[in-house]
Amino acid sequence: MxxxxxxxxxxxxxxxxxxxxxxxxxxxxxxxxxxxxxxxxxxxxxxxxxxxxxxxxxxxxxxxxxxxxxxxxxxxxxxxxxxxxxxxxxxxxxxxxxxxxxxxxxxxxxxxxxxxxxxxxxxxxxxxxxxxxxxxxxxxxxxxxxxxxxxxxxxxxxxxxxxxxxxxxxxxWDLALFGVWYDAQLGLLRALDAVREAGIDVAEFSHTANTQLGHVVAAIAATVSEMQQATYPSGPADLTEHLTVVRHLIELRTGRPLGDGGLPEVAARIEALIADGRGGEGLTATVG
Ligand SMILES: NC(=O)c1ccc[n+]([C@@H]2O[C@H](COP(=O)([O-])OP(=O)(O)OC[C@H]3O[C@@H](n4cnc5c(N)ncnc54)[C@H](OP(=O)(O)O)[C@@H]3O)[C@@H](O)[C@H]2O)c1
CATH class of the missing domain: 3.40.50.720 (NAD(P)-binding Rossmann-like Domain)
Incomplete structure (x- = not known):
């Protein structure tokens, strides 16, 4: 004792x-x-x-x-x-x-x-x-x-x-929670910076960003379940489709003050999974 x-x-x-x-x-x-x-x-x-x-x-x-x-x-x-x-x-x-x-x-x-x-x-x-x-x-x-x-x-x-x-x-736990906040907040800042740079009204854009963040929150339980069960259904998009969008985002963020947010590493990870025959899986597979 x-x-x-x-x-x-x-x-x-x-x-x-x-x-x-x-x-x-x-x-x-x-x-x-x-x-x-x-x-x-x-x-x-x-x-x-x-x-x-x-x-x-x-x-x-x-x-x-x-x-x-x-x-x-x-x-x-x-x-x-x-x-x-x-x-x-x-x-x-x-x-x-x-x-x-x-x-x-x-x-x-x-x-x-x-x-x-x-x-x-x-x-x-x-x-x-x-x-x-x-x-x-x-x-x-x-x-x-x-x-x-x-x-x-x-x-x-x-x-x-x-x-x-x-x-x-x-x-x-503490740092991971900070990470959730930083990733979401910096993602929002990158988005606002990109649309402002393109001459788009940031206030109008922000309403759609709000909806987008809601999709992340709504998918938390399903994401956790996918991780726990090690099954990665494609959901709204599979890895091949995600790779296309991620590459476009890297281009959009090139030269901007907050950089690309590590997306080249994400793209490399997706490419490796696709090469492994897993292109039909969903995004959670990247941490599987
Ligand atoms: N404040 C918040 O809202 C908040 C929220 C969440 C977490 N935290 C975390 O909680 C911790 C404390 O935050 P705090 O806001 O209380 O900070 P703080 O007001 O800056 O106080 C820091 C304390 O550490 C002492 N200290 C600093 N270096 C020292 C050293 N080398 N040797 C001995 N004592 C030393 C300071 O002593 P002196 O008076 O002699 O400088 C002071 O008592 C930090 O890790 C912070 O990240 C803070």
Whole structure:
């Protein structure tokens, strides 16, 4: 059985930037005994006045708590704080609460578990003012045991969602969602740029773009089912037809400020599938 000490009535918050401050206020309101540490000490004054204990070092703040939340800018900051923990972390849980990559999550987990502690990685899908409201979701992955143990404390911050027992699951989920947004938004920007360049009214065009985005949303369940079953029906167009359109799009986007969006790689993938005799399949086959 993994050792996780007592209820997390004592929580350390390392990093009191925008997210860290919101987290501290919420934990204090939830009756937790909170110790704070921040690189720039003056940024903890307001929190200490609100009832938090000041930690003189990362080591001191973490030692005083069973749960430590690293609400820091990035993995470099996380690394710099973790290296100050030259001590055993048996019974303690460290949560990396920052936007990072899969390999960063794995490295942080390795460091913490190497010291005998439990590691949870977190992806924050909330702005500071949303922390503690039902509008906030925070994704967690890593030690399920530690997550379950500290769930009531984590529930003070958001609707917690445990997404996997690998340390990187939350980071992958978080970044993949960012990817959905960037791909859709940049696709829209490329389209608006192309039509404006051609002298077409962008406002009028935008209504049809709206309908087009609706087709993507409407097809999500079917796409997931195709991936899960590894069957790729052609749907409205097969790969041979898609290749023609993708090549036309590459030409339309040539020389434009946002480039071709990686479509030459997509075309090469479709060509390879067609050469393999799979031209009659649908677009989901490209990731099959
Ligand atoms: N704000 C949002 O809306 C939002 C939404 C989703 C996710 N996130 C993610 O949440 C994380 C925190 O965001 P935030 O908005 O709270 O950022 P922030 O306001 O810029 O705060 C960053 C914190 O990291 C500390 N820090 C930076 N470099 C450090 C280092 N080398 N060593 C020690 N401490 C260091 C800062 O300390 P100092 O005070 O000394 O500079 C500060 O406490 C980020 O990964 C961000 O991407 C933020």
């Amino acid at each position: 993994i050792e996780v000490k007592g209820p997390a009535s004592r929580v350390a918050v390392i990093g009191t930037g925008a997210i860290g401050r919101a987290v501290v206020h919420r934990l204090l309101a939830g009756g937790r005994d909170v110790t704070v540490w921040n690189r720039t000490e003056s940024r903890t004054t307001e929190l200490v006045a609100a009832g938090a204990r000041p930690g003189r070092s990362v080591r001191e703040a973490v030692s005083s708590s069973t749960l430590a939340l690293l609400t820091l800018k990035d993995y470099t900051a996380v690394q710099q704080c973790l290296t100050q923990l030259d001590m055993g972390l048996s019974g303690q849980t460290i949560v990396g609460m920052y936007t990072g990559t899969a390999s960063e999550a794995r490295q942080a987990a390795q460091w913490v578990t190497g010291l005998g502690g439990q590691y949870i990685d977190a992806g924050i899908q909330a702005s500071p003012e949303m922390i503690g409201t039902t509008a906030a979701t925070i994704l967690y992955s890593g030690s399920r045991h530690a997550f379950e143990h500290h769930k009531t404390t984590l529930e003070l911050l958001s609707k917690p969602r445990f997404v996997g027992q690998t340390p990187e699951a939350a980071a992958v």
